[in-house]
Amino acid sequence: MTIQLISENKVAGGLHQQFEFDSVALKSTTRFAIFLPPQAIQGQSVPVIYWLSGLTCSDENFMQKAGAFKTAAKLGLCIVAPDTSPRGENIPDDTEKSYDFGVGAGFYVNATQKPWATHYHMYDFIVDELPNVIENHFNVTAQRALAGHSMGGHGAMMIGLRNPDCYSSISAFSPICQPSQCPWGIKAFSGYLGADPKEWRAYDSTELIKAIDSNQFVPMLVDQGDKDNFLAEQLTPEPFIDVATQRDYPLTFRMQEGYDHSYYFISSFIDDHLHFHHQHF
């Protein structure tokens, strides 16, 4: 496995880099971005936060807009941002080129339906392949945390709930909390997983949190803006919060007054998320 450097920028005393490599899970070339804090450049192994982005995003949005580097540098945290789907000339896309399905909208599932099943294996990519690549090529420990936004908040929560041994903490901004029940999720899951909603449960955080063993609770922080245009129809956090409360799950859910769905919101609270993950490593 070789990875190829695409770009590099010094930032906050650390390095932002983009790499591409041939993914086994995605059967295609894929790109990721990494922030290496000064400690890693100086030879110290550091823990890794995997950031999963939202609809239409690539590896670039978080790195350009979140304003996370100064605090990540101070705390000695590596951040890895993958793409949100397979991408490239040979990759099937939605024929309508909609923003919420196909390229840029992998939903972090393993697709089972044609034509998606060949390449759209973002679940395996995030859970297995990407951390192996990172841990083999960079100065990092095996300590992992998950964070994400919107579709990527769904990804972080869902993957963290299904793999509690692999992650020390989970955080999300504006996550899609119950994808089986909202228009974005129903469209994506129908397309990638087929028409039977039973097949969707393994990717729905509100279903998963009902069933997880209480010995395997992973601490979770969620920030949600109350002026978020997608809150009522797409993100629907109430059922998730209700189950978490009933089960005494270590969830801190913060409704942030006046904030919307944008990276302006993320940049306002990302430092809290970095401190949260740092505290649990």
Place this chain on the structure above:
Amino acid sequence: MTIQLISENKVAGGLHQQFEFDSVALKSTTRFAIFLPPQAIQGQSVPVIYWLSGLTCSDENFMQKAGAFKTAAKLGLCIVAPDTSPRGENIPDDTEKSYDFGVGAGFYVNATQKPWATHYHMYDFIVDELPNVIENHFNVTAQRALAGHSMGGHGAMMIGLRNPDCYSSISAFSPICQPSQCPWGIKAFSGYLGADPKEWRAYDSTELIKAIDSNQFVPMLVDQGDKDNFLAEQLTPEPFIDVATQRDYPLTFRMQEGYDHSYYFISSFIDDHLHFHHQHF
């Protein structure tokens, strides 16, 4: 004069807003972005930093990528980011649509040559019209500072040197220090101002700093990355630094090891610039 709200996001406890209005100087509609810190929203008048962006940029680049809001909120600073040229269907553009001339590349001059002379009056817009609009519509004091990047670093230095009574401090990242002598500047000044280099001097910071009265020195902070691809050919800070040193100008010029020309560089040191301006208000 009415201004129209285009977008609004809460960020870092303050507000990011975009407005458009019909500019007299530009004879066109123009857009600007503003960050209002919490203090301004709570009724306190705050000083203003005008941020001038570089080639190809609009009002959005700084606001999305600089990561300036947390510190600006803490210090109670308003930041205003105008566009980099007139823009719109009726605005002449370079027929070759090059990135370094025409739309997105106004160079902060008052053009005297056809077809640019009608609309390309960015100097008057930045010096007079925009601050009047800001001071009439927002909760700000008449305290002004100037900052910018690359072409906008040239703009900040040049406008500050020509109007020392109007600004309490000047800062720049990677500025074009001697536009009369570098390819970007020669192309722009030839086009906007005509072939006679004597007409260019009033817009060249290295010329201006030779002549300014020492009673009118305005404190200046400049950060420059030593891995900046444009440093040797386009930015050429040495003659400017030499004159500043000879004249005992209050210039702090910092060559930052390993940094490039990008917003990753700006985001690494923007807090220092905000503190610098705050200290001189």
